[in-house]
C-alpha cells in the first residue's frame with residue numbers, strides 16, 4: 001500500500017450520519033473478480049440522485065471525504081474501502097467510525113481521521129462555504145490543518161508507523177526479504193518446482 | 196524430548212522467528228484455482244508486485260468448470276475462469292486450463308504430478324488442501340489475502356497449531372474403506388474436535404492404507420475442524436512418488452528418501468491430544484444429517500436426535516429417527532471430488548457396477564483428466580456406461596453447487612464428496628456422504644446399500 005505521511009487536498013462534505021458499508025458499496029458489486037473498478041460502485045444508489053454531493057462539479061477532484069459520525073458501520077466488506085480509495089480519496093474524516101471499516105482502512109492505506117464532532121461540523125461549514133478550501137492531513141504531526149487552524153487527532157503508534165511506512169502485511173514480511181532469500185538458498189536441491 | 200512429525204516439518208520451514216510475532220513460514224508449493232485467486236492477483240498488480248516464486252506455484256481450473264464438453268455458459272463462472280487465465284499468463288504461473296491433459300481438481304493434480312512430497316509446506320485458497328498431508332507434509336487452506344501474501348513473498352506468518360494423534364489400532368475389516376474410517380472419526384470427535392490442531396493419523400490401519408486412501412483421510416481433516424492432517428511417509432509413499440513427473444530423480448531421489456525417512460514422530464514425543472479408534476469395530480459408514488459429523492454405520496437406524504441441531508438436520512433431510520439407514524431411497528449418486536475422485540475409487544466402483552444396472556441417476560466424474568485417461572485405458576468408462584451411469588469430464592462437479600452439476604430442491608444424493616451442508620450440492624439438495632463402494636452399491640439398488648448386501 002502507499003505510504004501516508006501528509007496529504008493536502010480539497011474535500012467532499014457528506015453530511016450524513018450512520019453511513020453503513022452497504023451504502024458505501026451495495027452488495028451487487030461484491031460479485032466482481034477484481035479488486036479494481038469499485039469506484040463505480042461507490043455510493044452507487046445515492047449517486048442516481050443528481051443532487052447527491054458526489055455529483056456536484058464543485059467538488060470534483062476532492063481527495064478527502066468529510067463524513068458524518070458513525071461512518072462505515074455494518075458489514076465487514078473490505079470492498080467499501082477499495083471503493084473509497086479507488087474513487088480517489090486518501091483520507092476520511094469523521095467523529096466516529098465503524099470498527100471494522102476503520103481497521104480495514106488502515107490495512108489498505110486509507111487514513112481514517114477521528115476529530116471531535118464539533119470540529120468536523122466546523123470543517124463541513126468551511127468546505128460548504130468554499131469548496132476550494134484545502135485541508136492538510138498530517139499523520140506525522142497527527143494534526144489536520146485548515147484555514148490557519150490546527151486540530152490534533154489521535155492514532156495508535158503501531159498503526160501510524162505502519163501507515164507512514166506504507167506497510168501492509170506483505171510489506172511487513174518483505175522487510176525480511178533477506179531472511180527469505182537466505183532460507184531459499186538453503187533449501188534442498190531435490191525439492192520440486194512446477195516448471 | 197522428542198518431536199512430532201508436525202513439529203519437525205514446521206521447524207524446517209521457519210524463515211524467521213521473533214518474540215511476540217508469528218513464525219514466518221516458507222511455503223514449498225502454492226496451488227491456485229479460479230475462485231479464490233482473482234483479488235489476490237489484483238492486489239499484486241495494484242502494489243506493483245510480482246509473484247516471487249512462479250516456479251513453486253501451479254494453477255488449475257476446477258470449481259466452475261462444466262463436466263460435459265463445451266464452453267462455460269454461466270457468464271460469472273466464465274469470467275472467473277478467464278480471469279485466472281489472464282492472471283496466470285501475466286504473472287508467469289503454470290496453468291492447466293479446461294481441456295488440458297493436466298487439468299483437474301487442485302488437490303488431485305498436485306500428488307499426481309509428484310509435486311506433493313513428504314516434509315513440504317503446501318497451501319491453497321481452499322480448505323481441502325489438507326489432502327496433501329497424506330504425504331507427510333503440512334498442508335492447509337488459506338484466504339484470499341493470504342493467497343496474495345504467499346504469491347508476493349512465498350511465506351506466511353502463522354502460529355503453530357497444537358498437535359493431535361489419531362491412533363487407528365488393528366486392521367480395517369474387509370469391505371471397510373478409508374472413507375468409512377474418516378467418517379467414523381469425524382462422528383466420534385465432532386466437527387469441531389480438531390479445531391486448533393494439526394492431526395497426525397497413526398497406527399496399523401493407517402500404515403496399511405494406499406496413498407489414495409491416505410489422501411481421502413487427510414482430505415476430510417478439515418471436516419473435523421483441524422487445520423491440517425498428516426501421515427508419516429513410508430515405503431508406500433515412496434513407491435507412489437517414484438517416477439512421477441516432478442519426483443526427485445537419480446542421486447536426488449536417494450537423498451530425498453534419506454531425508455523423508457527422518458520424517459516421523461519420535462517415540463518419546465508428546466502430542467497435545469490423543470484419540471484412539473479400534474479399526475476392527477468399524478463397518479460401512481454414512482451420514483444422515485447436514486454436517487459430516489452426523490453419521491452412523493449403514494447397518495443401523497437413524498439415531499435419535501441429541502439436540503436441536505440434529506432435529507433441524509433431520510427435518511432438512513426429510514428423515515425420521517429410527518428408520519434403518521439402508522431404507523433411504525436416493526435419486527442421484529455422485530462419484531468424484533478431491534475426496535474420492537482418484538483411480539482407485541473408480542476401479543472400486545467399476546468392480547461393483549460390472550454386469551449390473553444402475554437404478555438411480557449416477558454421475559461418475561474423474562478428479563482429473565489424467566485419472567480420466569487412466570480409467571479409459573483400463574476400460575472402466577465402458578463398464579460405467581454399460582451400467583447406465585454417466586461418465587464425465589474432470590472437475591469439482593457435484594461436490595459444490597458452483598457449476599451446472601447440481602441437485603434440485605428436495606433431491607437426495609449418495610455422494611462420495613466431503614460436505615453434506617444444506618444446499619452444498621444445490622439449493623434444497625439432500626446429501627448423504629458415502630464411500631465409493633457404498634455409492635456404487637446404492638446406484639444399483641436405488642437405496643443406501645453396502646456392497647456386501649448386493
Ligand code: SF4
Nearest residue numbers: 323532533591594595
Ligand atoms: S472437489 Fe469439492 S472439496 Fe474438493 S476442491 Fe473441489 S469443491 Fe472443494
